[in-house]
Every structure is written in structure tokens, then in C-alpha cells.
């Protein structure tokens with residue numbers, strides 16, 4: 065800070081000296097206060113009258129004088145060596161113009177897209193080619209995710225599971241980003257990314273076991289439905305407190321870098337998640353530690369009932385990456401080809417250059433936030449319908465695969481009926497399976513149960529004895 069102040073005052077002296085050289089300095093001069101309270105001596109000729117009404121007036125008069133024009137051309141060149149300071153992070157040019165950086169750019173950061181709304185490639189689009197097999201798997205997984213969401217949502221409505229949350233409208237971000245990664249890449253999800261796990265091979269039976277919280281659920285029924293996790297698939301278990309995954313992802317990425325692994329970490333979050341302090345800490349930490357982590361923000365317009373206009377005033381998320389020194393891109397999250405190309409390229413950069421990347425994917429949450437929400441209470445039905453129909457990411461990708469002659473209506477009906485059948489079987493099996501025993505509430509954290517947990521278990525068993533009718537009969541004691 066001391067260096068900076070010194071430099072500023074030196075700049076002011078220089079300004080005064082140059083003005084004097086130009087012959088515009090008169091004997092009576094007055095002092096003008098700049099924003100940081102340092103004072104600059106300027107002649108009354110330039111000020112008009114020396115009142116405190118100030119800076120703006122000064123600038124408008126000043127701009128119009130001939131002396132100013134000469135002064136600007138000759139002495140305020142930002143390129144001159146003596147008009148810059150070497151400061152940590154690079155050379156900083158001086159300017160005598162008091163110009164605040166605008167709160168927003170004139171133009172919003174453009175959004176990278178490859179397929180138009182009809183699934184037609186845009187002219188001169190810059191994207192990575194994908195094979196027929198890859199395209200078919202991507203489309204099949206997007207459809208599977210849709211079917212899974214539709215059926216499990218209904219299962220919750222029937223009261224057979226306690227909670228559910230869909231990825232409707234965000235199928236392309238889920239599946240296309242997963243397709244662009246390698247199996248060794250580590251995923252730290254928020255909660256609306258079941259499609260990433262599906263892509264990695266988590267079966268419909270495994271999904272069903274988790275939402276029913278049965279004995280085969282890897283979380284032993286201790287988490288709410290949709291809190292999936294899989295060691296086998298390098299997919300950290302979903303944790304509900306928003307944005308906690310972001311700084312954890314940076315730590316995991318840093319460890320991959322230390323081990324010189326050919327892999328990166330990918331973490332997902334919503335626009336709402338970016339309002340948490342963890343988001344800012346994670347981005348800064350990732351930039352400074354040069355961690356190979358890809359932050360994928362699903363900017364879907366809403367954080368439950370909070371619209372993005374009430375979430376932030378910046379040009380979305382993408383500009384925040386640059387503010388933290390992170391290479392960033394804004395993409396159309398409903399264009400599977402754009403998502404695939406951007407994530408794949410980001411992965412290469414993250415690993416080979418050991419750097420974080422931020423991707424802001426513009427999309428829309430077509431479903432309710434969860435089964436505990438009714439989104440028609442806070443947003444127009446027309447808006448939902450528009451995104452559901454006109455901007456549907458699955459239909460868009462389907463048109464492109466069909467255009468390539470890689471898919472037809474027979475494939476479509478076969479796939480939908482087979483997924484539905486498999487899923488219904490999985491649900492039936494999961495529902496019949498025994499629940500984990502009561503003791504699983506308390507184990508797996510401590511090697512030896514601490515006394516407070518021993519006491520809690522004792523109290524719980526006593527309560528169950530007193531009120532057996534309140535206790536679910538399918539949970540072994």
C-alpha cells in the first residue's frame with residue numbers, strides 16, 4: 065500500500081510539472097480532492113471556478129481545452145515506461161483520468177453454442193466431433209434420466225419414498241459434461257447431477273436402492289433420497305448444505321496435482337450456490353493454488369423461489385471467474401454438443417496447464433425445485449412451458465442425432481419402453497429389500513462409539529420400546 069501511495073503522489077507531481085511546462089500553471093491555483101483524498105494541484109483556468117462542486121465539472125471543462133488535448137497526447141500515454149509501476153502480478157499503467165471501472169460491460173459475455181434450437185449446427189461452429197456410439201449413448205442416457213425423473217417423481221407422490229428432485233431441463237449439462245470426462249476424474253456434485261453418475265455406470269437398481277434407503281444403499285439409509293454417492297465411480301456423496309463441495313473440490317484437485325495424476329476434479333453448483341462464501345473461497349483458493357478443477361455452474365435461473373436478478377447483479381457467473389484470475393466460458397447448457405466440447409477442452413487445459421476453469425452453463429430448471437416445492441407459486445407457467453418445449457435440450461440433441469441418421473423412431477420407442485420396464489423392476493426390488501438395521505445410525509464414523517452416542521442409542525431403543533406403533537416395522541432393531 066505504501067508503494068502505491070508513493071507512486072500516486074509521484075504521478076500527481078508529474079502532472080503538475082507537465083502542466084507547468086505547458087505554461088498553463090498560474091500563480092493562484094486551488095486544490096482538488098480526488099476519490100482517495102490525495103490532492104492534486106490544478107489551475108483555476110482549468111477548473112472554471114474554484115468551488116467544491118467538483119470533479120465532474122472539472123472533467124467536462126478540462127476535456128474541452130486545447131491544453132488538455134496536448135497534455136493527454138504527450139504525457140498520459142499509458143505505454144510510457146515512467147507512467148507505469150511494476151507491481152506484484154504485472155505492470156500497471158498510470159492514468160491521470162479518474163475513471164471508475166463500470167459495474168457492467170456494455171455487452172454481456174456471449175454464450176457458446178453449436179446447435180440451434182432445431183438441432184441444426186450453426187454455421188462455422190467450432191466443436192469437437194463425436195462418434196456415432198458416443199452420440200447414441202449420450203442421447204440414451206439423457207432419455208434414461210428423463211424417464212427416471214418422471215417415474216421416481218411419481219413414486220414420491222404416491223408416498224413410497226420421502227423426497228425426490230429432478231434434473232428436468234438440465235439433462236444436457238448432466239450427460240454431455242460426463243461424456244467429456246474420464247473415469248478417473250473426480251466428481252463433487254451439488255445434487256442435480258444424477259446424470260453424471262448414470263453415465264458412469266451407476267445402475268437403475270443402485271439409484272432405486274438409494275432412494276428407498278434399503279440395505280443395499282451405500283449410505284445405509286442415513287441420507288435423504290437423491291444423496292447418491294459411489295466410490296467405484298469417483299463420485300462424492302451429495303451433501304445438502306449448498307456449496308460445501310466447492311472448496312472440497314479444490315483440495316481434491318490439489319492432491320491430484322501433487323500426485324501428478326492425469327485427472328482433474330469437476331464440481332457442479334447452481335446459481336444460488338454462488339452466493340455462498342464457500343464459492344468465493346473456492347475460486348480464489350483454486351486460482352492461487354493452480355488446482356486442476358473445473359467449476360461447472362448450472363445457471364438455471366432460480367434458487368428455489370429466488371430468481372437470479374435477486375441473486376447477483378453481475379453479468380452472471382462467468383465474469384466472476386475472471387475476477388479471481390480463472391479462465392472462464394459461458395455456454396448454452398441446453399446444447400449437448402456445446403457442453404461436451406467446452407468441458408472436454410476445459411479438462412485438457414485444467415490437466416495439462418494445471419489450472420482451474422469456470423464454466424457457466426445457461427439453462428433452466430424445468431421441474432419444481434424438489435417434491436417439497438410448487439414452482440408455479442413464484443414463476444409464470446408460460447416461462448416453464450417455453451423452456452420445457454421450445455428449448456428442450458433432449459429434443460434438440462435428438463434432432464441432431466436423427467439428422468446424422470444415427471437414431472430413428474424405432475430406437476426411440478424401444479429405448480423408452482425398455483428403460484421404463486427396467487426401472488419399474490428395480491423399484492419393486494428396492495422396495496421389497498430390507499432396511500439397514502438401527503445400529504447403522506450410529507456406526508461408521510467413530511472406531512469406538514463416544515459416550516454421547518452410546519447414550520443416544522440407548523434412549524432411542526427405550527423410546528421404541530415405549531411406542532412400538534410409531535416405529536417402522538421393516539427396520540431391524
Ligand SMILES: Cc1ncc(C[n+]2csc(CCOP(=O)(O)OP(=O)(O)O)c2C)c(N)n1
Pocket residue numbers: 256304305306333334335336337338362364366367368429433
Ligand atoms: C447452506 C445452505 N443454505 C440453504 C439451503 C437450502 N437450499 C437448498 S437448495 C437451495 C437452492 C439452491 O439453488 P441453486 O444453487 O441455484 O441450485 P438449483 O436448486 O437451482 O439447482 C437452498 C437455498 C441449503 N441446503 N444449504
